Amino acid sequence: MHEFLAQLINGISLGSIYALIALGYTMVYGIIGLINFAHGDVYTLGSFFSLAILGLLGATGELHGPALVIDAGLALFGAALLCGIAGVLIERLAYRRLRNAPRLAPLITAIGVSFILENAMQVWKGPSPVPFPAILPNPAVTVAGVAISLQQFVVVGLAIATMLALQLFVHGTRVGRAMRATAQDRDAAQLMGIDINKTIAITFLIGSALAGVAGFVSGVYYQSTWFFNGFGAGLKAFTAAVLGGIGNLAGAMLGGFLIGIVESFATWLLGGQWSNVAVFAILILALVFRPSGLLGETLPEKV
Amino acid sequence: MIYIYFLAAIAVVVVAERVPSVGAKRALYAALGAALLLAPLVDRNDSDYNVLADAGVFVLLALGLNIVVGFAGLLDLGYAAFFAIGAYTYGMLASPQFGIHLPFWVLLFVAAALAALFGIILGAPTLRLHGDYLAIVTLGFGEIVPQIFQNLTAYTGGPNGISALDFPSFFGHSFGQRALPYYYVTLALIALGLALARNLRESRLGRAWMAIREDELAARHMGINTTLVKLSAFALGASFSGLGGVVFAAKLSLVSPDLFQFQVSVLIVSMLVLGGMGNIPGVVVGSLVLTLVNSVVLPQANALASAVGLHVDFSSYHFFIYGAILVGIMLFKPEGLLPSVQRREELRHATAPQDVRA
Amino acid sequence: MPLLELDAVTKTFGTLVAANGVSLRIDSGAIVAMIGPNGAGKSTIFNAITGIYAPTAGRIVFDGKRIDREPTYRIAAAGIARTFQNIRLFSFMSALDNVMVGEHARLRARLWDSLLHTPAQRAEERETRERARELLAFVGLERLSERYARNLPYGSQRHLEIARALASSPKLLLLDEPAAGMNPREKHDLVALIRAIRDRGVTVLLIEHDMGLVMELAERITVLDHGERIAEGTPAEVRRDPHVIEAYLGAPAP
Ligand SMILES: Nc1ncnc2c1ncn2[C@@H]1O[C@H](COP(=O)(O)OP(=O)(O)O)[C@@H](O)[C@H]1O
Ligand SMILES: [Mg+2]
Numbered sequence: 001m002h003e004f005l006a007q008l009i010n011g012i013s014l015g016s017i018y019a020l021i022a023l024g025y026t027m028v029y030g031i032i033g034l035i036n037f038a039h040g041d042v043y044t045l046g047s048f049f050s051l052a053i054l055g056l057l058g059a060t061g062e063l064h065g066p067a068l069v070i071d072a073g074l075a076l077f078g079a080a081l082l083c084g085i086a087g088v089l090i091e092r093l094a095y096r097r098l099r100n101a102p103r104l105a106p107l108i109t110a111i112g113v114s115f116i117l118e119n120a121m122q123v124w125k126g127p128s129p130v131p132f133p134a135i136l137p138n139p140a141v142t143v144a145g146v147a148i149s150l151q152q153f154v155v156v157g158l159a160i161a162t163m164l165a166l167q168l169f170v171h172g173t174r175v176g177r178a179m180r181a182t183a184q185d186r187d188a189a190q191l192m193g194i195d196i197n198k199t200i201a202i203t204f205l206i207g208s209a210l211a212g213v214a215g216f217v218s219g220v221y222y223q224s225t226w227f228f229n230g231f232g233a234g235l236k237a238f239t240a241a242v243l244g245g246i247g248n249l250a251g252a253m254l255g256g257f258l259i260g261i262v263e264s265f266a267t268w269l270l271g272g273q274w275s276n277v278a279v280f281a282i283l284i285l286a287l288v289f290r291p292s293g294l295l296g297e298t299l300p301e302k303v
Numbered sequence: 304m305i306y307i308y309f310l311a312a313i314a315v316v317v318v319a320e321r322v323p324s325v326g327a328k329r330a331l332y333a334a335l336g337a338a339l340l341l342a343p344l345v346d347r348n349d350s351d352y353n354v355l356a357d358a359g360v361f362v363l364l365a366l367g368l369n370i371v372v373g374f375a376g377l378l379d380l381g382y383a384a385f386f387a388i389g390a391y392t393y394g395m396l397a398s399p400q401f402g403i404h405l406p407f408w409v410l411l412f413v414a415a416a417l418a419a420l421f422g423i424i425l426g427a428p429t430l431r432l433h434g435d436y437l438a439i440v441t442l443g444f445g446e447i448v449p450q451i452f453q454n455l456t457a458y459t460g461g462p463n464g465i466s467a468l469d470f471p472s473f474f475g476h477s478f479g480q481r482a483l484p485y486y487y488v489t490l491a492l493i494a495l496g497l498a499l500a501r502n503l504r505e506s507r508l509g510r511a512w513m514a515i516r517e518d519e520l521a522a523r524h525m526g527i528n529t530t531l532v533k534l535s536a537f538a539l540g541a542s543f544s545g546l547g548g549v550v551f552a553a554k555l556s557l558v559s560p561d562l563f564q565f566q567v568s569v570l571i572v573s574m575l576v577l578g579g580m581g582n583i584p585g586v587v588v589g590s591l592v593l594t595l596v597n598s599v600v601l602p603q604a605n606a607l608a609s610a611v612g613l614h615v616d617f618s619s620y621h622f623f624i625y626g627a628i629l630v631g632i633m634l635f636k637p638e639g640l641l642p643s644v645q646r647r648e649e650l651r652h653a654t655a656p657q658d659v660r661a
Numbered sequence: 662m663p664l665l666e667l668d669a670v671t672k673t674f675g676t677l678v679a680a681n682g683v684s685l686r687i688d689s690g691a692i693v694a695m696i697g698p699n700g701a702g703k704s705t706i707f708n709a710i711t712g713i714y715a716p717t718a719g720r721i722v723f724d725g726k727r728i729d730r731e732p733t734y735r736i737a738a739a740g741i742a743r744t745f746q747n748i749r750l751f752s753f754m755s756a757l758d759n760v761m762v763g764e765h766a767r768l769r770a771r772l773w774d775s776l777l778h779t780p781a782q783r784a785e786e787r788e789t790r791e792r793a794r795e796l797l798a799f800v801g802l803e804r805l806s807e808r809y810a811r812n813l814p815y816g817s818q819r820h821l822e823i824a825r826a827l828a829s830s831p832k833l834l835l836l837d838e839p840a841a842g843m844n845p846r847e848k849h850d851l852v853a854l855i856r857a858i859r860d861r862g863v864t865v866l867l868i869e870h871d872m873g874l875v876m877e878l879a880e881r882i883t884v885l886d887h888g889e890r891i892a893e894g895t896p897a898e899v900r901r902d903p904h905v906i907e908a909y910l911g912a913p914a915p
Binding site for chain 2 (some may be wrong): 700711713732733734735737738742743745749750751752753754755758761762763768770772774775776778782783785786789807808809811812825828829846
């Protein structure tokens with residue numbers, strides 16, 4: 001039972017990272033129908049940027065008091081901002097021209113962008129995993145006999161706060177409404193005077209910034225990062241987005257937590273070497289049997 | 304020296320595809336074939352054939368994937384899985400692993416059949432999916448298959464794989480450590496692959512694939528059983544990869560799961576994209592260019608760099624090259640470097656003013 | 662026995678009832694039209710016939726066999742061909758190849774033949790190509806046979822779709838707004854073409870908005886509105902029908 005709860009908490013922590021990444025996938029797919037294959041690498045980029053910023057600040061170990069708040073805050077916001085800019089650049093340089101191309105062209109391009117980013121990060125920090133400073137103090141709280149670390153609190157807390165902010169933004173602001181309108185019907189939105197290019201750019205900005213937050217969070221959580229992390233994490237987050245019904249923000253978060261929990265339990269029950277098999281099996285099952293999400297419904301193509 | 308092979312082959316294909324006369328085209332290809340067959344009389348450097356045999360395996364893989372992606376329009380991002388299945392077929396049935404030592408030639412057939420079978424098994428779930436979702440599902444399979452080979456340690460040797468595979472032999476003559484016999488094997492398989500791929504393209508089945516690629520729903524209205532037709536694309540495409548896997552494993556005398564990662568699938572997709580998806584000569588050129596870069600240019604660049612005291616590892620730029628090809632071609636030349644003459648013509652026409660009532 | 666019979670066919674999408682208990686009989690050798698305002702459910706009926714939409718209720722019988730649970734490719738092979746309201750050609754294939762794909766169901770080549778180009782396969786290919794050329798000539802496209810479908814002018818694309826549909830030697834041809842976007846001269850040629858198709862022994866069911874064309878061509882007309890059949894009869898009967906006049910009052914035919 002303790003082990004069960006511990007794994008559940010593990011899964012939720014893991015899942016909150018996937019959920020943050022999944023939001024970017026679902027927003028971009030919702031608005032331009034593209035599986036932004038490079039999104040996972042933007043997430044890794046987030047870890048690398050946080051790492052670089054912490055390095056600049058000289059934060060190599062546990063931080064306390066104001067230093068903790070300032071350094072961690074700078075790393076977090078810096079990573080989010082830089083990733084957001086990276087996302088906008090990627091959209092502008094690689095995807096925009098292909099907006100009306102056959103559907104596979106942008107996907108192939110996105111895979112290309114992913115490889116370029118991975119290679120850049122590999123050159124930047126080398127081919128092996130890189131340690132990430134353990135900036136958080138590590139007192140664990142014991143709840144019902146299960147130890148929960150401060151990292152886990154911070155990870156889940158930050159993720160939930162970010163998601164709430166996103167919901168408020170999408171539903172409460174003009175830009176958010178423009179995003180939703182564009183996702184629903186691009187032509188109609190354009191007729192109503194919405195600047196499509198700007199709206200899509202903002203979508204990439206926000207989605208990529210969220211990946212940046214996830215990158216920071218995962219660095220803090222795992223205390224390590226690797227240029228190739230984004231490949232697996234990206235696929236899992238994409239699975240989460242599909243499970244939640246692509247285009248659906250709340251669904252993506254839910255899917256993220258679900259995938260995190262599945263991975264954590266698969267690791268526990270089947271062993272680490274099978275956890276990826278389990279998650280990819282879910283990816284396949286979800287895409288094959290519930291392509292419109294756990295709750296969605298499919299209508300036949302209009303002819 | 305090794306450059307001559309690649310550049311000559313590429314040049315011949317490019318020229319042959321652009322000469323208007325069918326006779327001249329045939330003559331050029333015949334000359335290329337003869338030159339490749341007779342080259343060992345002149346060039347006795349076995350390491351050249353080592354590189355060329357590897358290149359040949361990739362040409363074969365690209366020809367196979369072209370059936371799935373280029374003809375039928377099914378973006379398969381897990382093609383390396385079938386390569387792995389072919390390689391492990393040889394690894395498990397021609398090695399001390401189980402003490403089974405089936406002949407190489409028999410295993411070519413077995414692996415082609417097994418890969419085709421798995422093509423069907425892994426293709427079946429994707430039948431209802433379109434475009435990008437299909438791509439991601441095949442990617443998922445591509446990740447699962449090597450992971451399973453890695454996990455089933457008792458049968459597959461786990462992460463270390465299986466080594467000391469049998470040397471193939473030909474009428475009692477063992478291939479031994481030499482690469483030359485593999486060079487001839489890949490030449491033969493490529494000739495076979497080219498003939499089959501060309502036949503398929505000019506056939507009822509090939510037209511059905513292309514119809515599905517263009518508009519699956521309309522294809523069904525032509526009486527095309529899209530289930531069967533797509534599965535046949537997966538099966539035939541995979542069988543090429545199975546053949547390639549056997550040759551690759553035998554030549555390396557080793558199989559291990561890390562040889563069949565996602566990067567390999569993307570490498571082969573890059574070959575198609577570079578040359579021009581769907582166009583057989585283009586695909587051959589694409590795979591030759593990329594293997595040339597990978598196994599000749601980059602290592603030599605490394606050597607050169609260290610000779611002048613630079614410490615740049617150019618071989619760590621593989622990803623960058625594949626990525627740049629995918630992005631660059633898709634953005635600036637989506638039909639690839641060597642599209643068919645007809646496609647080039649028609650793309651030119653497309654810019655002419657058109658009647659756009661709708 | 663009618664060639665095609667729809668018996669109370671209903672199709673719903675979620676809560677939307679696109680076709681509501683539509684019945685229809687088409688005799689062999691006829692030219693029949695289906696008319697009605699946009700969104701009336703006409704294309705939905707076509708899609709139900711060709712197996713794209715499984716009817717929510719009702720039966721469809723073609724040539725004595727029930728087809729409403731059959732997959733599209735079998736329905737096509739059984740002898741129903743169609744064109745689409747929004748042209749759906751194989752864009753990056755030549756006009757000739759488009760028509761050759763249309764012959765798919767008639768051909769006998771198996772996997773083996775396709776792989777090895779057996780003598781039988783080669784003979785069949787020659788014959789297929791020959792027939793495709795004839796069909797292109799029949800619709801007046803013989804000079805454009807090597808062009809990619811996407812590069813043909815709009816009117817030619819409509820004709821190519823018809824040639825492709827005829828390639829399977831169908832018993833029944835469904836035309837979804839074949840005259841859309843055509844000028845009067847092209848419409849005139851289209852009327853002649855459809856008559857010629859019928860004279861080849863093909864039964865024709867067409868959806869069309871151009872009343873002049875419909876009245877001139879159709880022997881019987883079915884009128885749909887809001888998914889329901891509101892009238893059926895000869896052009897003269899339909900023209901007088903008060904329901905039809907009412908349905909079209911707000912939206913006179915373009
Ligand atoms: N695949 C579909 N999904 C949802 N609604 C559909 C679909 N196909 C048709 N409809 C709806 O059914 C109604 C009838 O459409 P249709 O048959 O295309 O009309 P028309 O008579 O103009 O051909 C319309 O309201 C249309 O929006
Ligand atoms: Mg319609």
